[in-house]
Amino acid sequence: MIDLHTHSTCSDGSDPPERIPELAAAAGCSAVALTDHDTLACIGRARVRASELGIELVAGCEVSCRYRGTSAHVLVYFVEDGEGPLQEELARLREDRVARNRRLAERLAALDVPISYEDIVQEAGAEESAGRPHVAALLVRRGLAESIPDAFDRWLAEDRPAYVPKARVTPAEIAAAARASGGVAVLAHPFSLGLDAGALDEVAAELQAAGFAGMEAYYGAYRPEQRSQLVGVARRHGLVPTGGSDYHGTSKPGLRVCTGQGDLSVPDRVLPELRERRTAAG
Numbered sequence: 001m002i003d004l005h006t007h008s009t010c011s012d013g014s015d016p017p018e019r020i021p022e023l024a025a026a027a028g029c030s031a032v033a034l035t036d037h038d039t040l041a042c043i044g045r046a047r048v049r050a051s052e053l054g055i056e057l058v059a060g061c062e063v064s065c066r067y068r069g070t071s072a073h074v075l076v077y078f079v080e081d082g083e084g085p086l087q088e089e090l091a092r093l094r095e096d097r098v099a100r101n102r103r104l105a106e107r108l109a110a111l112d113v114p115i116s117y118e119d120i121v122q123e124a125g126a127e128e129s130a131g132r133p134h135v136a137a138l139l140v141r142r143g144l145a146e147s148i149p150d151a152f153d154r155w156l157a158e159d160r161p162a163y164v165p166k167a168r169v170t171p172a173e174i175a176a177a178a179r180a181s182g183g184v185a186v187l188a189h190p191f192s193l194g195l196d197a198g199a200l201d202e203v204a205a206e207l208q209a210a211g212f213a214g215m216e217a218y219y220g221a222y223r224p225e226q227r228s229q230l231v232g233v234a235r236r237h238g239l240v241p242t243g244g245s246d247y248h249g250t251s252k253p254g255l256r257v258c259t260g261q262g263d264l265s266v267p268d269r270v271l272p273e274l275r276e277r278r279t280a281a282g
């Protein structure tokens with residue numbers, strides 16, 4: 001069993017990066033990827049702990065991309081923190097994130113919501129790691145939402161009053177940068193695109209042509225029949241069906257590392273299969 005999708009305090013998860021391999025090892029996983037939003041900065045810390053525990057830590061990150069009028073999340077694997085085309089793009093995306101969060105704070109002020117940019121940064125611990133879940137936590141604490149999902153429904157989700165779009169890059173651009181840095185790109189939680197499995201066939205064909213290596217199919221929050229549908233879509237288009245919990249700790253309650261809601265089990269063979277898709281570059 002493996003888990004190729006987790007978040008730590010380096011983005012919007014609530015657990016420090018060292019805790020992710022600890023939870024993975026305790027759940028019986030042989031490998032875990034840390035996939036924080038827009039950053040590889042905590043891969044090293046997580047890997048040190050993973051090697052002490054005798055499990056593999058796969059370098060990863062998650063990027064929000066502009067796609068078909070909405071936002072598509074792309075996971076990148078096997079790119080290490082350091083220099084390179086993907087790493088440069090991630091640095092630009094972290095700058096975009098800061099600018100977006102400033103606009104989000106202005107939007108909240110215009111809506112008479114008493115949450116400042118400084119509050120958001122303090123909640124996140126660092127300017128570059130702040131995201132909407134941190135704002136959601138503040139909204140709950142100020143009594144303006146009942147829960148984090150409710151805060152998204154009322155304020156933060158696409159088309160809600162405090163939403164500020166952020167995605168600038170396309171999936172094809174991220175796939176190209178990932179490949180140039182020796183990594184691979186995978187479409188995360190495909191049903192977030194709001195399409196049925198039929199339309200996702202078209203998406204899979206398009207992304208495969210754009211250099212994608214995989215598509216998430218074994219996803220923590222999906223039902224078993226949804227996972228099988230996505231395995232089918234991926235396989236029909238030569239994409240590796242990958243998977244993970246999307247663990248965020250308390251920012252996304254009900255999900256555990258490796259086991260998701262209790263019924264997740266991503267097969268070990270996914271990892272070597274994905275690794276084979278790396279090109280010679282990097």
Ligand code: AMP
Binds near residue numbers: 037131133157
């Ligand atoms: P950001 O990086 O600021 O765009 O925030 C993305 C994070 O918000 C991801 O971790 C998502 O899981 C979370 N998120 C997005 N939409 C929702 C929603 N409707 N309910 C709860 N969490 C959400």
Ligand code: ZN
Binds near residue numbers: 011
């Ligand atoms: Zn997140």
Ligand code: FE
Binds near residue numbers: 062073188
């Ligand atoms: Fe995501």
Ligand code: FE
Binds near residue numbers: 005007062246
């Ligand atoms: Fe995620």
